[in-house]
Amino acid sequence: MANLEVNIHKLKLKNPVLTASGTFGYGEEFDDFIDVSSLGGIIVKATTSKHREGNAYPRMAETAMGMLNAVGLQNKGVDYFVEHIYPKLLKYNNCVIANVSDSTVEGYVEVAEKLNKLDHIHAIELNISCPNVKEGGMAFGTSCPSAIAVTRAVREVYDKTLIVKLSPNVTSISEIALAVEGAGADAISLINTLLGMAIDAEKRRPVLSTVTGGLSGPAIKPVALRMVWQVSKVVKIPLIGIGGITTAADAIEFMLAGASAIQVGTANFIDPHATVKIMAGIEDYLNRHGISDVKELTGGLML
């Protein structure tokens, strides 16, 4: 039996399969289908300092092998999370990671400080890449100075593993990656959604209430894979690959490109069993190739 355990900084994951924020609710939505605790970990949906209603409906447009979303960080705020949602997460005995977002540096810091006190939140993922909020969000992740500012400020108040999630909507992903590594990130996850747009020609109107939205699903996989590959060549901290991962083969490709772990996002919508199937598929791949430790896949691309 191959070893599936991986480490992301101080985090020990049972296996490299995580869930992508915003696509897995708070885990409980999937309890009927899978044993959520069997995953490497779950990343729950974004938490902001204040309650957010999110964007107006329609928030979704299906596209070729993917979808656009414009949810806009709908959540009840960090205090509600601590009081009402956190207790429900205690039943999972794997890694539970919170996704932190906001529109100001102070907001990010406030959320990180409050989550720092929760024993069963093992790490935070700093979402500096959401394309769906008017102010902030992605703006932090699209320029080096602001990415550094928010990462540094959160680093000062957060002791556990700090993952920074990058936006693909930049000219040079490597530059941003180096910037957040320098500012104290323990790991980098990439990619968030690609900014896109859908139009209803019959109605001559945009499909989404926000006109533009974030593209996810298999359609973005090649872009995500390329970015993981590029970033892996310049940073030393571990990477978590995200973008269209649907099968074990997809997951393994991301690991070969340099990721230590991966996240499954949109695929959960079509198949709530996707994560456990990917876990089993990775194990099968390792056995077939006579590889004893999944860590050997990371960066194992042969050129």
Place this chain on the structure above:
Amino acid sequence: MKKQILDLRVLSNAKLNHNHNVLELGCDTPLPAMVPGQFAEVRVDGSPSTYLRRPFSIHRVDKGANTMHLLVKSVGDGTRNIASLTKGSLLNVMFPLGNGFTLTQNEEVLLVGGGCGVAPLYFLADQLFRKGNKVSVLIGGRSAGDILLAEAYRSFGNVYISTEDGTLGEKGMVTAHSVLKQSAFPFRMIYCCGPDGMMKAVAHIAEAKGVECEVSLENTMACGIGACLCCVVETHKGNQCVCTEGPVFNSKKLKGWTAETEIGCSLDK
């Protein structure tokens, strides 16, 4: 009710008219318990342009035969693909999802359906009838050919019909039907499915008559299980997911669905 994903077998596929089909689905293992108003998310395997699952109301359940039915209106690639399935094909279905209608007992109730909005109403009429209610069904459409299943509803109670062109039943919008205009309004509850404009107008009538009205919403969905927050509707308590808080809502809970709403309804909208 635990949600499941099952490969169901198509036992029959009946064409109701040029763009509506009813698929009868069965399974070797017992189907989960379902209530009227709940829906299923169907995976579409044979259509490369269809990525996400497609939501459909549970149209009919036959417990004895261990079968369920979906009524499918062909509007795009996904629905056309499902409507073209032949006997023996397998359909991957995630269900039962969402919350059903409130089932009254021994009351006089009215069910209003427009277009393929009749889909959840069949199962509902069946269950309401079994609970001793006096059931009336009002079906609207543009033309006689759009009126689906009118005969099937007769076994549960009165059936009223309206068509915009007057080819069947009363002429005009479904919301202008005389059954809704009675001064001594006999119904204690109205259940409604159809285009939003029609449901809003019916909700408005219910409000004016002082009776409860439940509507079934069809917001576009990605996951169907409350994980993506794409399907929200504005309620007086903020945005709520149609897939988990609905798809059935009491119209009073929905923002913009009561008194101040303009009455306007066409099945085109």
